[in-house]
Amino acid sequence: MSSHSIQRRSTTGVTVGNIQIGGGAPVVVQSMTNTDTADVAGSVKQVLELFRTGSELVRLTVDKEEAARAIPEIRNKLEQQGFNVPLVGDFHFNGHKLLEKYPDCAEALAKYRINPGNVGKGSKRDPQFAQMIEFACRYHKPVRIGVNWGSLDEAVLTRLMDENRALPNPRDLVEVQQDAVITSAIESAEKAMELGLAKDQIILSCKMSGVQELIAVYQSLAARCDYALHLGLTEAGMGSKGIVASTAALAVLLQQGIGDTIRISLTPDPGGARTQEVIVAQQILQTMGLRSFTPMVISCPGCGRTTSDYFQTLAQQIQAYLQDKMPEWRGKYKGVEDMHVAVMGCVVNGPGESKNANLGISLPGTGESPVAPVYEDGEKTVTLKGDNIAAEFQAIVERYVENHYAPKDGV
Secondary structure, eight states: OOGGGSOOSOOOOEEETTEEESTTOOOEEEEEOOSOTTOHHHHHHHHHHHHHHTOSEEEEEOOSHHHHHHHHHHHHHHHHTTOOOOEEEEEOSSHHHHHHHOHHHHHHOSEEEEOGGGSOSGGGHHHHHHHHHHHHHHTTOOEEEEEEGGGOOHHHHHHHHHHHHTSSSOOOHHHHHHHHHHHHHHHHHHHHHHTTOOGGGEEEEEEOSSHHHHHHHHHHHHHHOOSEEEEOOTTOEEHHHHHHHHHHHHHHHHHTTOOSEEOOOEEOOTTOOTTHHHHHHHHHHHHTTSOOOSOEEEEOOOOTTOOSSHHHHHHHHHHHHHHHHHHHHHHHBSSGGGOEEEEEOSTTTHHHHHHHSSEEEEOOOTTSOSOEEEEETTEEEEEEOSSOHHHHHHHHHHHHHHHHSOBOTTO
16 A cells, blocks of 8 residues: 555654654654663764664663763763764663653653653652653653553553443453543643643653453553554564564554554564564565665575576565665655565566566576566566676666666755
8 A cells, every 4th residue: 555545643743862753744754762871972873774774763771870971971972973863761660760851862862751650659650750840841852651561550551440430341351451541641641731841842652461461451542542652562682483473563553544653662582683573563564565765676585497496586685685785776766665576486476566666676586597587667678697696687777776876966
């Protein structure tokens, strides 16, 4: 489905640094570091890795005084290297104290993330929440009010459960808990507005760890308010499980026009790259036709006609080549991220898919003639042979980009 047929739900736009969320803007990709924020060099390195991969906002934990002191230094080092990355401060439990004690931290952040379930217990909850909102107003910062299933405001949950018990036909406990998540977010947003925060400075999230629960909660949340919404399946998990679960949940909501910014909360493999969550978020949006980030490689899964792994190796090489070249091309050419490249494995679908792509190569299957026809915009232009097909095809891709995409201004 094309991006033009899915209408963004939130009409309220929130500006975070140089990025707009909601209000008709494209869905924004964000991520979060897992470094110790007090480790300035390590945090700067990971922020840049995430940003260069395509994270448009990067969130950092601000959990202690050392972290709060580090935020302005991280901000300055990024700017010294020429990178204007909107940084988001993730606050729990002691955010009101840190923002008060470290005004440079409060100023350096582009957005605050507040969890209503963790701002304070009992009589401390409301005044400490108010204090954080007052800092946001003072420094003109937007706020994400992020409710999590695992740290739900107990006062809200208790109130709704008491009300439910008094009903002639009480609702299911899970339904009450889901309602409590939504109610906590909306009531906190309304309280923030009473304290002076504008509607276009508020983003809401209601994160769950179950796919069906997340879909149900966001559908209800979207029906009950018009704040910009942040989507994410919290504690999604590792590897394919985390990717599949996040995709299953977010794709349903995005297809319904729900969600203005997303994060994929993957547990990295030991020693694995944090950037995987950014790539997955981009791929969800791009495969749904909502945004374009990098040229798409279309490749077949293989079958008994492709007993050789040659086409698999070439598809992998082409994908890696496009990813490596994309930072350079993105800065030089307009629209190159919309390019489609087909790398196919035999005569059954190879020529057809190749003709439908901007560029395509149809490799020989088992028993077929050892030649690889290349198609450009539906027309066969050359047939490659021999041992250098990969390098020759990459050179064709390079020439195609240079000849078909206009240079950006100033390049």
